[in-house]
Amino acid sequence: MSGADAMLPARRRFLRRLTGAGVAVLMPTGSPALGQTAVVPYRTEIIVRTVRSLHNAGEVTKLVELAAASHVGVINIAAKQDEDDEVPSGTVFYASRIAPRAHGWEAFDALKETVRVAHKRGLKVRAWVPQFHDQVAARRHPAWQMQAAVDGKVAPFSGRDRKEYFVNPLNAEVQAYQRSIVDEIVRHYDVDGIVLDWVRFDDYNMDLGPETRARYRERFGVDPLDIDFKTDSAARQQWNGWRTDAIGAYVRSVRQAMDAVRPGLELGVYILPPEFVEVGQDAAAFAGYVNFLSPMAYFRDWGYEPAWVHRSVLPLTAAKAGRAAVIPVLDEDWTALDRGSVSAHRPVARLVAGRFALAAPSAL
Template sequence: MKLFIKCTFALFFICLFGQVNAQQKNLLYFDATANYKRFANKDSIIYYLQKSKEVGVTDVIVDVKPISGEVLYPSKIAPVMKEWRGYTKTGNFDLLETFITEGHKLGLTVHVSVNIFSGGHNAFKRGIVFSDKKKSKWQSLNYTAKGLTPITQIENKWSAMINPANKEVQDYELSIILEIAAMYPKLDGIILDRVRYDSIEADFSPLSQQLFEKYIGAKVKKFPADIYTYDVNKKRVPGVHFKKWIEWRAKVIHDFFYTAKAALKKSQPQMIFGDYTGSWYPTYYEVGVNWASKEYDPSLTFDWATPEYKNFGYAEALDLYTTGSYYYEVDKAEAANIDVTKVNRIEAGQGKGKDDWYTVEGSAEMAMEITKGKVPVYAGIYVEQYKQDEKQFIKALKMCRKKSDGVMIFDIVHVIEKGWWEGLKTGLTEAINN
């Protein structure tokens, strides 16, 4: 009887405290354009999937819809990317089907990444906003210090973002998600990326004004000045509707997630529905995104949030969430040494502060806290950020594993170019101190 009680207690303990370990994943991202030529043949795909498995990767994320809005599978909806930077693919094989089939042979979980609200690559002037006159009207109209400007006319914007509030845009992007699900029923998961606005400057089109006015039940007397203006130093000054505008944009993104999940689960209920965002939650409102749980109330901490903002958290809609803890500094203690004049923070909504959430440890802790256990969280690292410092890279991998449910690595191209396979293996498989 005593033995039975001990065994029962041990089983209970494992169930109680082993849940997160059972979810622990090591996800490796395969970018579409950076690896376009590399994965133009089956042998290369098979080779790098085997390498990934050998170093401890459990899941691969295959980018099949990069920021240009083109896709890497034989779509009947979106334009297919057949050439990139002078290289034209030859042969007739299905890249995604190969990743799925060969990945499953190795016991890997295979996801796709789909960039949602990006309709073109500004640097290369290609994508749906450039090739399709109708879809060109979908592009974001940004309110800059120079005035209202279409995003394709703004320098230093890589992604030609489109308006998330536009129903035509939403329906188009949903059709692509569902096409992938229908064409590849053996695919394990679909992870959405860029489900957001371009920046705080977007979108100020007449359609957005109309939809916002419907949301608040009143006309905006001075648009866009009642949202914000610019002072003589080109700094934004919030207007009378600024906070409600922030709230409404978060609702737009929230509603899209719930619509997309319902549609995917109706089509392929077994598929994992995931999302990637940046980890810098205190400034991520600038891109219209509230990736927290509805149980987290940011209005108690941040002056930009209304009491209603919490209603548009969407962590509960996800099966998987990965966040970019994209910082060179790993331990929270390293935040004090951040030189804000030299930090490489070019991601949307990312600021230049020295708070401890500008570290891998701090951002991972914050993500776990504000998602409230509603979804497995995988803190991600950007390999190139570590330059030649492989020790810091390994340290970051271990920190992600320690402080979240695993780690996401962006991107395999940097691991290949740096030759950091052994470092990756160490970071993914070596024991971590608790």
């Protein structure tokens, strides 16, 4: 499955489950998998959707205590809203001077409190900062909204259900705005790292705003609106290559901005599986600027068997990762058999260094 229309609703369903209320340990310490010799136990991480989990200091304390008791090493907390279900994407859960605070979090700095409590227990905290899926930015600056080709005409992209708010990753002002939020967090919060998300397009047929079209015509002498985005061709490959290069350059710029403030601070990216090439996100274009890549390996939502993770997602990501670690994001409802199916493949397990980010709202 590679079509974005089929892929992205499943992604939304998955992300809505990232409540962070619990955690599942993928491999008990010292336990053999399916008759294999014992493998290195996984150092588990969790991803926390702040909007569903951390409304007050008491909930932060409960989360951190549960994480510590479950041998979780890293909490990845949403500093900026990713979806438009509970609150608008682009609102934030910390004391920002740039982006508006999410409704209900005006007086509670969830990021600050999580860092404070987690560090006391010896846990690391990364700020999860979605980028180009941002309703706040799109509404404040209509010219920033992603433009897509539909039946030969250009219109603001709103997704199949008209509920998506993308801003144009190729726009310099958009990039500066998103970078400024990362910079603000790095400067004012003692986080142990940043994880970017939504660093991509939604399909081949975007962005096609006037500025993007003018730049592409100047570079290649072709109006991208004339490309047949539904058919593989040299023209479509050139277009997609240009977009992926731009995404890579953007991640590099984030790395450089972070190093100017806190050199060497950990940076990672949540990515779609490498086979989904239509979103213009080629990890090879930015792997050299990050510490880790986290492919979203939720096989059930896309109709795959567990084997898809170790036969496709992990090796394809590892081939693009260079020196970057590969830390796949797994479904929270994996069975022991599912875990064994992946962990039994020792070469892949070594590639991922035994670390998984696992979203688990009710696994304990």
